[in-house]
Amino acid sequence: MLLRLAWRNILFYKGRSLATFLLTFCAALLLIFYAALMQGSHRTMLHSNLGIYTGALQLQHQRYQEEGGSEHLIFGAAHWVDLLRRTPEVTAVSARLETVGIAASRLASGAVVLTGVDFSAEADLSALQKALKSGVYASEGLCLYVGSDLARKLEVGLHDELSFIGSAPDRGFVAERFEVCGIFKTGLYDFDLNYAFLNRAAFDTLFRTHDTASVIAVALDDPLHAEAIGARIAPLLEPHLRLYPWQELLEDLLQMLSLDKIFGYVSLGLFFLVIFFVVMIYSFINVSSRIKTFGMLRSIGMRQRQIDIVLLLETLILSLGALALAAPLGGFLAAWFELHPIIIEGIAENYKSYGIVSDAMPTCFDPASILRQSALILLLNLLSILYPIGYLRRFSPTEAMRHV
Amino acid sequence: MRILSLILCCFAALYGLDAAGIIAKVEENLRGEQVYLRMSMRIVTQRHERTLQLESWSQGKKRSFVRINHPPMERGITFLNLEGQMWQYVPRIERTIKIPPSMMLQSWMGSDISNDDIVRQSSLTEDYDARIVEHNGSVALIELIPKPDASVVWGKVLSRIDTERFVALEERFYDEEGTLVRTFSFDAVKRFGRYHLPTRWEIRPQAYPHNRTTLLLEEVDYDTPIDEAYFTKSALTRFAR
Numbered sequence: 001m002l003l004r005l006a007w008r009n010i011l012f013y014k015g016r017s018l019a020t021f022l023l024t025f026c027a028a029l030l031l032i033f034y035a036a037l038m039q040g041s042h043r044t045m046l047h048s049n050l051g052i053y054t055g056a057l058q059l060q061h062q063r064y065q066e067e068g069g070s071e072h073l074i075f076g077a078a079h080w081v082d083l084l085r086r087t088p089e090v091t092a093v094s095a096r097l098e099t100v101g102i103a104a105s106r107l108a109s110g111a112v113v114l115t116g117v118d119f120s121a122e123a124d125l126s127a128l129q130k131a132l133k134s135g136v137y138a139s140e141g142l143c144l145y146v147g148s149d150l151a152r153k154l155e156v157g158l159h160d161e162l163s164f165i166g167s168a169p170d171r172g173f174v175a176e177r178f179e180v181c182g183i184f185k186t187g188l189y190d191f192d193l194n195y196a197f198l199n200r201a202a203f204d205t206l207f208r209t210h211d212t213a214s215v216i217a218v219a220l221d222d223p224l225h226a227e228a229i230g231a232r233i234a235p236l237l238e239p240h241l242r243l244y245p246w247q248e249l250l251e252d253l254l255q256m257l258s259l260d261k262i263f264g265y266v267s268l269g270l271f272f273l274v275i276f277f278v279v280m281i282y283s284f285i286n287v288s289s290r291i292k293t294f295g296m297l298r299s300i301g302m303r304q305r306q307i308d309i310v311l312l313l314e315t316l317i318l319s320l321g322a323l324a325l326a327a328p329l330g331g332f333l334a335a336w337f338e339l340h341p342i343i344i345e346g347i348a349e350n351y352k353s354y355g356i357v358s359d360a361m362p363t364c365f366d367p368a369s370i371l372r373q374s375a376l377i378l379l380l381n382l383l384s385i386l387y388p389i390g391y392l393r394r395f396s397p398t399e400a401m402r403h404v
Numbered sequence: 405m406r407i408l409s410l411i412l413c414c415f416a417a418l419y420g421l422d423a424a425g426i427i428a429k430v431e432e433n434l435r436g437e438q439v440y441l442r443m444s445m446r447i448v449t450q451r452h453e454r455t456l457q458l459e460s461w462s463q464g465k466k467r468s469f470v471r472i473n474h475p476p477m478e479r480g481i482t483f484l485n486l487e488g489q490m491w492q493y494v495p496r497i498e499r500t501i502k503i504p505p506s507m508m509l510q511s512w513m514g515s516d517i518s519n520d521d522i523v524r525q526s527s528l529t530e531d532y533d534a535r536i537v538e539h540n541g542s543v544a545l546i547e548l549i550p551k552p553d554a555s556v557v558w559g560k561v562l563s564r565i566d567t568e569r570f571v572a573l574e575e576r577f578y579d580e581e582g583t584l585v586r587t588f589s590f591d592a593v594k595r596f597g598r599y600h601l602p603t604r605w606e607i608r609p610q611a612y613p614h615n616r617t618t619l620l621l622e623e624v625d626y627d628t629p630i631d632e633a634y635f636t637k638s639a640l641t642r643f644a645r
Contacts, residue, residue: 071450071612104499163497170452171514173478175496 002306006313009290016286017318020279020381024322027275028377031268032330032370033363038264040338040364042257048358049253050246052127052186053195055094055217056226058244059084059237064214065244070169073097074241077213083236089220089229092124095213097203101166101174103196107155113194114164116203119145125219127186128197134158135182142202143181147192151183158183162196168207176206187348187358218243272380280384287311287388294392295400308389312382319381323374330373335365423534423546427563429570431465431529433599438463438630442623447515450614456513461634469634470522471643472513480644481513483522486635490519493640500640509557516586516607516617520557528563531556542568558585569593569600584610596624 010017050056059080061072074080077095084093096115103112119138123129129137133148135158144162146154156162158180165175178198185192204210220226226245233243247254287294294307341362348359395403438461445456456478462468470483480495490503508520528534531554538545548561559580564573575588586609590602605619633639 070452075451104497163499165494165497165499165501167511167514170454171447171449171511172454172475173481173494173513175481175494177497 002309003313006310006317009310009314010317013286013290016282017314019282020315020318021322023275023279023282024319024377024381025326027272027380028323028326028374029330029333031272031373031377032327033333034264034268035369035373036330036334036337036363036365037342037361038261039366039369040334040341040362042261043364044358044360044362045257046250046253048186048188049250050223052131052188053191053217054246054249055125056220056223056246057218057230058249059216059218059241060214060244062240062242070167070171073169074213074216076211077216078211080213080216080237080241084216084218084233087229087233089222089225090218091221092121092219093216094118094121094125095216097169097200097207097209097212098214099166099168099174099207101164103150103154104163104165105154105156105160108153110150110153111194112150112164112196114144114166114203115195115197116200116207116209117197118200119197122197125217128184131184131186133183133185135180137182137184138199139181140199140202142176142178142206143199144178145182145184145197146180147195148183148185149189149193150196151180153193156180169209169212172208174207276380276384279381280387283311283315283385284388284391287392291392291395291400291403295395295397295403298397299401304393307392311385311389311392315381315385316378319378323378326377327370327374331365331367331370334363334370337363338365422544423536424529426536426544426546426565426567426570427529427532427534427548430563430565430572433570433601435462435464436599436626438627440623440625440628440630441621443619443621445513445515446618446620447513448614448616448618449612454514456515461630463630463635467635468522469639469643478513482640482644484635484637484640485522486637490522491637491640493644495641495644500637516609516615518557528561530554532561537562539567542566543573566593571600571602573602586610594624596626599626 059074061074063069064072074095081093081095084090094117096117098113098115100111100113102109103114104110117128119129123137128145135145136143137145139145146156146162151157154162160180162178162180163175164178165173168174198206220229223246227247230243230245237243297307298304341360343359344361345359347361392400441460441462443458443460445458447454447456454475456472457474458470458472460468460470466485466487468483468485470485472478472481477496482493484491484493490508491500492503493500503519509518511517512519512522528548532548532550535547535549536544537547544565544567546563546565548563550556550558550560558577559582560578562576562578564575565571566573571593572588572590574590577585577587579585586607589606589608590604592604593600593602601621601624603621603624605621607617607619609615634643
């Protein structure tokens with residue numbers, strides 16, 4: 001009976017019902033889409049950082065991460081590469097040896113992280129090969145694969161000469177002239193600005209190294225399990241070695257994403273505060289205009305509690321109706337723009353230092369997230385009717401019937 | 405009583421003068437007016453060992469020229485120190501590099517001495533106040549504290565000196581917090597004309613107990629005139645080969 005009464009009230013007060021319905025619908029749609037966009041952009045930033053170079057796990061000397069230095073390299077790297085490759089969840093492994101030095105062209109100079117890599121192993125693990133912009137990816141001899149921003153900074157192009165000065169792990173001096181044979185652009189600004197790669201054979205000859213790595217990067221079939229897999233492999237490692245999961249390696253990025261999420265929800269929260277008060281005011285006006293009616297209902301024997309339930313049911317029906325439309329539509333938009341990302345020209349250039357590597361801004365279709373956002377809207381709407389109910393409770397049946 | 409006070413004052417004055425005088429004499433022994441050195445530098449780390457062979461020409465405190473002769477990868481690298489500024493020429497890439505002040509504390513050629521050690525050898529007498537801490541027979545322990553306005557690297561240097569031959573036996577370098585950073589040990593003192601010079605120097609950094617750098621002076625020639633051409637920028641390329 002109460003449900004029927006609530007339904008009839010909704011149909012009778014069409015204007016109020018439509019306004020509440022539309023407000024709820026728009027708010028839910030906006031929240032679902034905004035959350036999907038935020039989740040999508042964060043996921044893209046994370047995947048870019050993970051997939052471009054970092055890998056899901058990195059094996060390092062425990063002191064290399066903080067101190068660096070030739071004393072903290074991994075010696076006998078092949079053994080650890082084999083061990084990691086034998087782990088079932090591991091899809092690719094690459095041993096890298098990094099050194100920092102000064103690179104100089106005829107016109108400019110700057111710091112560079114010169115890294116000796118096995119180009120074929122890197123092709124399976126990182127996005128280095130896919131990031132090839134010009135020239136060749138895997139070269140031999142004294143040929144460098146240089147980041148596009150580094151090439152621009154040093155004012156070099158393909159086949160130009162680049163001098164390098166640095167030191168070898170044995171602390172010896174290293175100076176050599178290279179040819180720029182390939183230029184890559186991953187979109188990760190810091191990476192493209194600082195890194196240059198050299199094939200491992202030439203690197204080992206030049207730097208007098210053998211079977212040595214500063215970092216052994218590991219790709220997993222599911223990076224979300226990195227911590228668990230790392231913990232499982234850890235007992236097999238020598239005490240001075242440690243497997244760092246990407247959550248630790250990209251700690252700064254994760255913190256930045258969390259902060260961004262908080263700011264996003266705070267700014268959205270202000271918007272929802274406005275929506276909440278608008279819905280509440282509409283409900284309040286509606287209840288105020290019906291006080292006489294509620295007084296009559298009380299006088300013919302209806303209890304205040306039943307009237308409260310009728311008002312709650314009205315809001316519930318309107319909210320569920322709006323959500324029944326908004327959630328699928330929001331879900332559809334999230335799914336559509338996940339497959340066909342929104343392109344915002346220039347966003348990657350403007351926000352490159354934040355790890356945004358592409359102008360494409362995909363959303364993320366996540367049913368659990370859609371349910372969460374819908375539940376939040378429903379809760380807000382139900383809360384918005386509490387004040388009008390409280391206001392109505394102040395009137396006795398007689399006062400209510402005399403209310404004009 | 406007055407005589408005792410006078411004696412104490414004389415001792416204090418004498419000790420104050422002695423400390424600076426001793427350091428000055430040690431530096432004079434080290435450099436002469438001009439000196440040519442041929443030496444080998446053995447650099448040992450936990451996993452690696454390498455030996456450089458080099459020659460050095462220096463005139464007084466402010467001018468010096470160094471050439472690396474071995475190993476082949478580093479052969480021909482030259483360094484020029486003029487009035488506290490330092491240049492390096494790398495023949496492999498045919499470039500002359502001015503070592504900026506920010507790199508002065510960097511290791512020199514991967515050893516345990518820094519670029520600053522090469523350039524600012526005179527700073528012990530100019531930038532530090534010296535005081536004798538202990539005098540035991542012919543060996544004095546001298547504490548060197550930076551002068552208030554001196555821009556120096558070390559917070560304190562303790563130098564143990566043979567005051568008969570005026571050669572350093574050991575030098576300990578402390579940072580501003582008073583933590584020992586590295587130790588220089590000197591031995592195999594030989595006489596070259598009127599100068600005494602330790603011909604074996606060992607440098608041990610405190611932070612890396614496995615590391616050490618040993619300098620062996622193989623040929624020393626004091627006060628034979630050195631061609632002025634060594635102390636020009638063109639020398640970097642000219643004498644690289």
